[in-house]
Amino acid sequence: MGEKMLAMVLHGPGNLVCETIDRPKCGRREVLIRVKAVGLCGSDIRTITFGHHRLHYPQVIGHEIAGEVVETGNEAGQFTVGDRVYVGSIVPCHRCEPCRRGWHGLCENIVVPGSDIPGGYAEYMVLTGDMLDRGINKIMPDHVSYEEAVLVEPLSSVYACQKHIDITLGDVVVIIGAGPVGCLHVELAKLRGAGLVIVVEQSTKRLNMAKQFGTDYVINSSEADPVAAVKRLTGQWGADKVISACPALEAQQQAVAMTRKMGKVVFFGGVAKGTLTPLDTNLIHYNLLTVYGHYAYSEMDLRESYQLVVSGKLNAKKYITHTLPLREIEMAIKLTRNGDAIKVVLIP
Template identity: 45%
Template sequence: MKAALMYGPNDIRVEETEKPTCPRDGMILKIMSVGLCGSDIRNLTTDSRKGDYPFIYGHEIVGYVDETGPETTKYKLGQRLFLFPGTYCMECDACISGHSENCENEHVAKLAGTGGFAQYIAVSGEKIQKGGIYEIPEDVSFDAASLGEPLTSVFACLENVRVGYPDTLVIIGAGPIGDFMAQLAKIRGARKIIMIDINQTRLDMSEQFGVDVTINSAETDPIQEVLKLTEGKGADKVISATPVNATQAQAIHMVRKGGLVVFFGGVPKGSLTELDTNLIHYNNIWIKGHFGASYSQSKRAFQLAVSPSFPTEKFITHVLPLDEINKGIQLTKSGEAIKVVLHPWE
């Protein structure tokens, strides 16, 4: 089969490799569309595997059942499926406490985590048993269904922090995730959405997703602009959705007293963010880290992604063959693309 193999930082080669063997209790999914995620790009452009190469990334996976093992009974040939990469044991302390996104069972968590930049992927019987596989309606395209994965964490975040009317929400980072947040926040009833980024192209594109005001922080002090827009009070909620420590530090200066700041984007491992803790203390600012989603949230996010309520066609700006994965990376990094979807069979 054809696959995009990573041999090291920025060394991604599309070449022929061995098709996976179908597990006796599992299946082979023929991948029809796979989204290119910001975390994929971060992994593909750094030494993410610490020298353990080659490796196949890609986790926004949709396709149809191409082969089933003799002990497989739940799915049949030809079924169109979305493969949620999160898998939870539902037995550890984190799962039992309601935080299955932090499942402590590393083996279970890795059952369907990656391998999507290829024409086929093997799905184990254990993954089928644990769940997180959803059927795609016949009238929904594979491309649209692939957005179910990146939407999942956004859906969970906005639900967990109760974004809704009459919130004024600041989103720092006008990438695909920031745009998802803006659109979903509008659906949830947020009154005003302020988007901040250093890339004017991204800011301009974000306006179609319910953003009311954009701030180019390369040209204007974003903290002062947010305060002006909120009569000096600050926003109700501020979400830092970038991989940059500086935006986390800025976020606490943009939120109102008693407001909430969310650290959504992961920053470089080992890096530290300098925060004015007196400001946090005396202004009663709440800070929440967000990662992942529960099974319930992943299912409802997928249902939203394939529904008429969510304008998937506006988010997917580029559809490329898998052979052009490196082009997709550059389009995303430059800000020209919002969401790139790759087709392994073109």
């Protein structure tokens, strides 16, 4: 009988169970970590509730991971016991066409801890040979806490998006949706030199929290028409760049309607599977808009986001409103859903 550990195991949509399972063994080319912090991501909540197409059940989920190395295989050279590590959440194959083009997030054979292999919602986790070879794992400096490191993953996607649409000096940027990702968009847009950052959100709680990240204006979409409000704030011109970071169909419609001529719109947040957004495509046609989709990030985006957190240029601490034991994940989900929390970090 080997040693046991506590883990959150997803057996199917809506069926997450706190269990005592076998502690994973560390192979020759592997590293075992004691998970010290794991983020509750919006996508985790979706996966717990609705499942995920790539997930093999039963699975230990969780992909925003930081921990301490407790065992290393003989042929796993890059870490030593005691290292504090940030565990990169994508393992691209480096062989498929998207990988060869540098689009690692779109890798056709991507491995994501917490979906394809066991993730961080457990006391211990193995970093597989593939993760050590092709993942982006970092030994963290002492001044960065495990909790802060967890923010690197959601930031990577936000970072990749803003690089893609080139948010730059003086831009008028609208972010629709002030969840954790929306707040990251606000702070990063300011770091990149945006002149005016406007947040649109229907929850007063979330709007108030978004203010601390550098928002210039907030528009409560349950009280005011956000399109008219953005037009008013921009002399009827509209915003240079609009990021819809929320799952509502109206957010996508509003995004297109509040963008200036020749401006850029991003659908960052996905909508519910199977739903269709009715769009006035003449706004795109006559205003020469560019509509972007956004999802995931490349290795380079992750490296650069890690640097932003480690250097303190992005203040990761501010996002962590709650730290809870892993077994209280139900509470963590509730706090996130009702807008009381920005980011909940779980401690296994």
